[in-house]
Amino acid sequence: MTGDFLPEFNAVPVRGGYRGSYRLFDSQPFRFIPGGEPFMTAGQALNAAKDYVRERLNPPIRCEVTEAKDVLGLADWHEQRAAREAAQQEQALGAIVVKGRQVKIERRRA
Structure with missing residues (x-):
């Protein structure tokens, strides 16, 4: 196109x-x-x-919403990591660190 973009309207x-x-x-x-x-x-x-040109130049925007799925398994990984770190802390310190304090874990045998 050699012309300039300049929409014009006319009534014939x-x-x-x-x-x-x-x-x-x-x-x-x-x-x-x-x-x-x-x-x-x-x-x-x-x-x-004007309405026709407006619709032609500005098509409606579609959006689709899908349900959130944990495809990579990140939630399970975070839970396993927290459990693994708690086990490491208990093994090393004999307690778990919660909010900067050591909390002693007592295990009872039934």
């Missing part, structure tokens, strides 16, 4: 009313909006052309 008189037309670039000819029904006034035809 036809039998029984006006049809909306548009062009997006200076180098392009005017094109009628789809739907051959003429509008009663030129203002309605211009508004229809």
Whole structure:
């Protein structure tokens, strides 16, 4: 395209009313909006052309939401890591460190 992007709108008189037309670039000819029904006034035809170009240049944005899945198994890994570190602390210190304090773990045999 050699022309500049400059949307223009026009109302063309036809039998029984006006049809909306548009062009997006200076180098392009005017094109009628789809739907051959003429509008009663030129203002309605211009508004229809503006709405058509707005819809064409700004398509609706779709988004999809999926349920959260733990595909990599991170939750299980974090639990196993915490259990492993607690076992290491208990083996090394004889207690587990909770909030900066050592908490002694007593095990009873039944």
